[in-house]
Amino acid sequence: MEKLIFSNQxxxxxxxxxxxxxxxxxxxxxGFMVNSLDKxxxxxxxxxxxxxxxEDEDARYFANFFDIDRDYGVIYNxxxxxxxxxxxxxxxxxxxxxxxxxxxxxxxxxFIISQNNNIPRIKSIIDKLCTSLGEKKTxxxxxxxxxxxxxxxxSQSLDFYKRIGLGYRAEYVLGLAKQLLNFDxxxxxxxxxxxxxxxxxxxxGIGQKVCDCxxxxxxxxxxxFPVDTWIEKVYKENFNGKLNDRKKITDWFLDTFKENSGYxxxxxxxxxxxxxxxxx
DNA sequence: AGCCAGGCGTGGA
DNA sequence: TCCACGCATGGC
Numbered sequence: 061m062e063k064l065i066f067s068n069q070x071x072x073x074x075x076x077x078x079x080x081x082x083x084x085x086x087x088x089x090x091g092f093m094v095n096s097l098d099k100x101x102x103x104x105x106x107x108x109x110x111x112x113x114x115e116d117e118d119a120r121y122f123a124n125f126f127d128i129d130r131d132y133g134v135i136y137n138x139x140x141x142x143x144x145x146x147x148x149x150x151x152x153x154x155x156x157x158x159x160x161x162x163x164x165x166x167x168x169x170x171f172i173i174s175q176n177n178n179i180p181r182i183k184s185i186i187d188k189l190c191t192s193l194g195e196k197k198t199x200x201x202x203x204x205x206x207x208x209x210x211x212x213x214x215s216q217s218l219d220f221y222k223r224i225g226l227g228y229r230a231e232y233v234l235g236l237a238k239q240l241l242n243f244d245x246x247x248x249x250x251x252x253x254x255x256x257x258x259x260x261x262x263x264x265g266i267g268q269k270v271c272d273c274x275x276x277x278x279x280x281x282x283x284x285f286p287v288d289t290w291i292e293k294v295y296k297e298n299f300n301g302k303l304n305d306r307k308k309i310t311d312w313f314l315d316t317f318k319e320n321s322g323y324x325x326x327x328x329x330x331x332x333x334x335x336x337x338x339x340x
Numbered sequence: 341a342g343c344c345a346g347g348c349g350t351g352g353a
Numbered sequence: 354t355c356c357a358c359g360c361a362t363g364g365c
Binding site for chain 1: 344346348
Binding site for chain 1: 355359360361362363364365
């Protein structure tokens with residue numbers, strides 16, 4: 061078992077997990093179990109440290125997963141200095157958010173499932189995918205299931221996907237699985253962001269918003285700014301925005317925040333969604 | 341009970 | 354090109 065220790069100055073496990081970028085995690089003892097592909101890491105916040113436990117051979121994977129080489133102080137401070145009060149407030153609340161480096165395939169499936177759906181239900185559907193099609197593994201005496209392989213995903217019936225609650229998205233998921241079988245997503249790494257998005261948009265079921273999420277969470281393109289119902293709300297209520305078209309709203313934020321867009325988007329999304337849930 | 345969720349594809353103007 | 358609409362399901 062490997063133990064990785066980091067400063068908590070710009071690293072908070074709970075905020076990083078709850079800000080909507082990842083769906084495969086659960087509270088465990090004093091911390092959280094987090095899954096990615098066929099791997100698992102146990103994360104705990106201890107005093108002024110974040111401690112990660114994983115298999116020895118996964119140490120590098122999870123160090124990169126949590127984006128540990130990036131200086132989030134620079135990002136955080138430019139959020140404070142942006143001149144937008146709501147962004148300052150959001151950043152202060154989400155100071156410990158990091159943008160994870162997640163698996164590209166897993167992100168495509170996760171976010172094609174996410175459209176017109178709510179986060180608890182997205183989690184539940186992805187969990188069903190893993191428990192019914194994934195491989196059973198053991199970590200720290202706990203059983204868990206890996207994310208299914210493309211071979212398995214692409215050989216399911218349409219009816220299977222409908223049964224686990226995907227509704228009209230079932231066709232998208234099966235189609236995605238079949239298309240990815242013979243496609244290497246890493247080959248898109250070298251493309252500029254606009255070109256990467258052009259490629260992702262060719263997949264049926266993937267529109268602007270899902271495409272932006274995959275570019276940000278799977279390819280770490282921080283010049284992406286996903287606009288969903290929550291962000292549209294922030295835009296109108298807190299930025300006094302007048303645009304209605306989501307693509308144009310995305311472009312406005314990209315033009316305003318440039319390379320910091322993706323990080324700021326997560327601060328704002330997390331803040332707005334937390335606020336709304338407090339009320340309810 | 342009824343509105344809404346990390347939206348998208350389609351068909352008609 | 355733009356817009357309105359339907360869509361499956363279940364969280365709240």
